[in-house]
Amino acid sequence: MWNAGSYDPETNTLYWGTGNPAPDWNGDGRLGDNLFTCSLIAVDANTGKMKWYFQFSPHETHDWDSAQPPILFDAAVKGKPRKLVSLANRNGFYYVLDRTTGEFLTGIPFVKQTWAQGLDAKGRPITLPNIEPTVEGTLVYPAITGGINWNSPSYSPLTGLFYVPAREAGSYYIKGEEKMAPGNSVGMVGGGGGGAKFMTGDDVYTTVRGLEATTGRKTWEFKMTGDAWTGTLATAGGLVFSADAGSNLFALDALTGKPLWHLQVGTAVRANPITYAVDGEQYVVAVAGNSVFAFTLPQVAQAPQAPAQGH
Amino acid sequence: MIRIRSSRVAALVFILCGFGLCVPFVAFAAGRAPQATKPAAAPPGKPLFEGACAVCHGMDGSGGNGPNIRHAAARLGPNGIEDLVKVGFIGSGMPTFPQLGDEKIRQIVDYVVSFDQEASGTQPGDAQKGKEIYRSKNCSQCHIVNGQGGNLGPDLTRVGTRLSPGSLSDAITSPGLKLPLDANLAERAAFRAYLMQRAVTKDGREITGLRVNDDTFSVQLRDAGGQIHSLRKLDLQKLEDLPGKSWMPSYKDGLSETQLNDLVSYLAGLRGAR
Numbered sequence: 001m002w003n004a005g006s007y008d009p010e011t012n013t014l015y016w017g018t019g020n021p022a023p024d025w026n027g028d029g030r031l032g033d034n035l036f037t038c039s040l041i042a043v044d045a046n047t048g049k050m051k052w053y054f055q056f057s058p059h060e061t062h063d064w065d066s067a068q069p070p071i072l073f074d075a076a077v078k079g080k081p082r083k084l085v086s087l088a089n090r091n092g093f094y095y096v097l098d099r100t101t102g103e104f105l106t107g108i109p110f111v112k113q114t115w116a117q118g119l120d121a122k123g124r125p126i127t128l129p130n131i132e133p134t135v136e137g138t139l140v141y142p143a144i145t146g147g148i149n150w151n152s153p154s155y156s157p158l159t160g161l162f163y164v165p166a167r168e169a170g171s172y173y174i175k176g177e178e179k180m181a182p183g184n185s186v187g188m189v190g191g192g193g194g195g196a197k198f199m200t201g202d203d204v205y206t207t208v209r210g211l212e213a214t215t216g217r218k219t220w221e222f223k224m225t226g227d228a229w230t231g232t233l234a235t236a237g238g239l240v241f242s243a244d245a246g247s248n249l250f251a252l253d254a255l256t257g258k259p260l261w262h263l264q265v266g267t268a269v270r271a272n273p274i275t276y277a278v279d280g281e282q283y284v285v286a287v288a289g290n291s292v293f294a295f296t297l298p299q300v301a302q303a304p305q306a307p308a309q310g311h
Numbered sequence: 312m313i314r315i316r317s318s319r320v321a322a323l324v325f326i327l328c329g330f331g332l333c334v335p336f337v338a339f340a341a342g343r344a345p346q347a348t349k350p351a352a353a354p355p356g357k358p359l360f361e362g363a364c365a366v367c368h369g370m371d372g373s374g375g376n377g378p379n380i381r382h383a384a385a386r387l388g389p390n391g392i393e394d395l396v397k398v399g400f401i402g403s404g405m406p407t408f409p410q411l412g413d414e415k416i417r418q419i420v421d422y423v424v425s426f427d428q429e430a431s432g433t434q435p436g437d438a439q440k441g442k443e444i445y446r447s448k449n450c451s452q453c454h455i456v457n458g459q460g461g462n463l464g465p466d467l468t469r470v471g472t473r474l475s476p477g478s479l480s481d482a483i484t485s486p487g488l489k490l491p492l493d494a495n496l497a498e499r500a501a502f503r504a505y506l507m508q509r510a511v512t513k514d515g516r517e518i519t520g521l522r523v524n525d526d527t528f529s530v531q532l533r534d535a536g537g538q539i540h541s542l543r544k545l546d547l548q549k550l551e552d553l554p555g556k557s558w559m560p561s562y563k564d565g566l567s568e569t570q571l572n573d574l575v576s577y578l579a580g581l582r583g584a585r
Contacts, residue, residue, distance in 0.1 A: 225525055225526050244526060246527060248528055250527070290401050
């Protein structure tokens with residue numbers, strides 16, 4: 001586990017996505033599903049007892065862990081109100097589960113993926129042939145950094161959309177010697193059992209996508225230039241904040257993805273923008289390099305939608 | 312679109328999720344000039360470099376998500392590298408390594424310096440003759456070396472620290488060549504900066520030029536006259552890449568293989584004014 005989990009106070013449950021098995025790219029010495037790697041785990045917050053688990057990628061061999069932040073929301077599925085948890089997985093699929101039982105409800109790709117024909121009725125991937133890492137390298141989508149990585153998605157109950165910072169790319173996955181030894185950790189030199197080579201070129205880009213949260217269907221996307229590493233923040237004002245690789249902090253219309261505002265902050269924005277209110281005044285804050293940028297709206301009767309600059 | 316150069320194969324990227332960084336590091340396992348003699352013992356900086364640096368700079372320093380640093384010694388000198396490792400580079404993703412201590416950092420620096428020594432000894436031709444070819448073919452009409460020349464094309468003062476001999480050869484014989492899939496970050500950056508693009512504004516204005524810079528919201532193109540046009544992408548109805556197009560003529564037929572190798576050797580030796 002290396003990313004943030006989520007907490008549901010109503011059921012006193014913690015939800016955590018787990019890492020991938022090691023050696024990462026050579027699974028010869030770890031046959032089977034390798035439980036509970038690449039899974040979402042629901043844990044009783046008081047006792048630490050596991051309530052349920054759902055494994056996204058059994059016997060994973062591409063370094064696609066499932067540590068992405070799970071998002072908890074309530075919505076109707078096929079006319080029935082459900083308590084849901086959704087996760088845009090590094091393996092390129094977007095999943096919706098019932099968060100009380102772990103039941104799989106929906107899973108569809110949110111980026112190009114070439115390793116699975118699809119998911120079966122229980123959500124288990126139906127893998128395609130020739131996707132395993134090889135000595136000479138096997139081209140598979142998504143890339144080694146995944147369809148998403150650590151950067152957080154967000155959800156807006158106003159729009160019912162899930163805002164995913166998505167990565168479109170493939171990698172050449174290379175199988176190496178298995179050198180797992182006690183003390184070696186996942187992905188470290190000597191413990192990975194292979195690796196991957198990045199693909200670059202015109203097919204490679206990062207984007208913010210608005211997915212219908214209950215189905216994963218893409219409603220819009222905002223394509224960016226370069227390799228962005230920022231999560232998204234959805235606000236009650238109908239905005240989605242994020243940043244591109246060119247140090248532009250921006251706000252999109254949460255319903256359409258249309259860019260409404262951007263500011264060149266001069267250095268990389270790698271952390272999620274956040275928002276909070278003090279004495280009724282709302283702030284949006286982003287960390288860029290070693291600076292913190294804070295924004296609020298001007299004090300006018302009819303505030304415009306886009307925030308004005310403050311510092 | 313998918314093309315791997317046989318000269319540069321097998322690269323390894325690992326992920327260092329434990330750091331929460333999850334950026335790849337690339338190790339070129341083949342394709343560099345093979346060393347006939349094996350050193351008796353690995354330098355002490357090697358495992359340190361592979362543990363701490365390779366995650367971004369590649370197992371052999373040729374770059375991944377971080378820049379190619381095989382020629383860092385030529386640009387910065389050992390002290391410059393040491394300073395950078397100690398201070399980091401805020402905003403770039405380059406952290407500091409306080410846990411390593413001075414001794415280990417010096418071992419890493421020695422190892423990084425050895426990349427440069429290794430890489431500069433493998434030129435395919437005669438650099439002196441190549442310099443003469445550079446002059447006779449009038450390359451300086453469009454390229455700058457040490458402050459001398461025209462600025463229509465890339466400044467070549469440090470081109471030997473950016474591009475491998477193979478990429479230099481490609482750039483001379485096939486200007487505007489599509490970006491190879493295995494290009495490292497520095498090569499990608501060099502390519503992106505000199506891609507030709509055609510922009511059409513919503514009011515019908517058309518500008519063709521070299522892409523000097525672009526981000527999500529704007530693009531800067533330099534036209535044939537050297538004028539820079541800064542355009543908002545929202546104001547454009549069309550922005551298209553013109554891959555394979557370049558103002559630079561191809562020297563595929565204008566140079567013999569020996570001459571090409573000589574020219575490549577000259578350019579590969581351009582590693583910054585000192």
